[in-house]
Amino acid sequence: MAKRDAVIKINGKFDDEVFVNNKYGRHIRKAPKKGTKKNEPALKEQYNRTGFLNTLAGDLNKVIGAYAGPLKPTNFYQVLQQHFRKEPVNNRFLLLKQLEGMEVNPKYALNKLGDARVTVLTTAKTITVNLHILFHPSRYVGRYKADCYTYEVSLLCWKKGNGASFHARQFSEWISLKDGLPDFDFGFTRPAGTVHWLVCLKQQLGINEEPVPTFRAEGMMIMSAWTSDKKDLALLAKKEEEESAKAEKAATKKVQEQIVRVKAKAKRQL
Numbered sequence: 001m002a003k004r005d006a007v008i009k010i011n012g013k014f015d016d017e018v019f020v021n022n023k024y025g026r027h028i029r030k031a032p033k034k035g036t037k038k039n040e041p042a043l044k045e046q047y048n049r050t051g052f053l054n055t056l057a058g059d060l061n062k063v064i065g066a067y068a069g070p071l072k073p074t075n076f077y078q079v080l081q082q083h084f085r086k087e088p089v090n091n092r093f094l095l096l097k098q099l100e101g102m103e104v105n106p107k108y109a110l111n112k113l114g115d116a117r118v119t120v121l122t123t124a125k126t127i128t129v130n131l132h133i134l135f136h137p138s139r140y141v142g143r144y145k146a147d148c149y150t151y152e153v154s155l156l157c158w159k160k161g162n163g164a165s166f167h168a169r170q171f172s173e174w175i176s177l178k179d180g181l182p183d184f185d186f187g188f189t190r191p192a193g194t195v196h197w198l199v200c201l202k203q204q205l206g207i208n209e210e211p212v213p214t215f216r217a218e219g220m221m222i223m224s225a226w227t228s229d230k231k232d233l234a235l236l237a238k239k240e241e242e243e244s245a246k247a248e249k250a251a252t253k254k255v256q257e258q259i260v261r262v263k264a265k266a267k268r269q270l
Helices: 041-071 076-084 092-097 230-258
Strands: 012-014 017-022 025-030 115-122 126-135 148-159 166-171 183-189 194-207 218-227
Touching: 025 076, 041 076, 041 092, 041 148, 041 194, 041 218, 092 194, 092 218, 092 230, 115 194, 115 218, 126 148, 126 194, 148 183, 166 183, 218 230
Parallel strands: none
Antiparallel strands: 012 017, 017 025, 115 126, 126 183, 148 166, 148 194, 194 218
């Protein structure tokens, strides 16, 4: 017997928005301006944007998938696209910024395995990722009891244009749960012409410096994205200013709406 979805799924054009609901996930985009021919500017822009997003998402899916291994879920590509669709500007840096803090697999999250702070320092020839451990993870992983863990730092770099990323990764030594909290500097060679970069962090718990054989003992997150292009930084500053003003306006409106004054129905003599 056929089953009916309990939630109504909207798919198609409504006013000036297009609701997309397919096997790649759900998102909303602006409808192209009036016109049906492929040579019209609005449609050309939409076709170019879709191709650009697909290329970038495909690159990330391939590289991060290789480093994440079986930890990467089957819908990772679709989730990347959902994050990208939140950014209306076709700018690679702003699109990558949408991924900051994204868990590769939310079911096995990195933020459940201790905590660490990442800082990125760059020169013309190097990119250094400083890892400052804030606290150790719990030793209890299901029926296993870990006694150590290791970190893996992945770096993806892009030049100007729509080419694929350059990427590399490095591993920390095994860290004993009985030792103090360490710091690490992961030094990478910066490919010539690099303008954008993305840092991912993966953690693996272990027993006697061997990985614990369960997904619950590992996690991976996209930590930070940055650029050396001043135009990109100007776009980011403008966007943050607009979002701040919008949030402030919404907060003010909310406070004003909460104030309800009731008139007295009668007044008695003093």
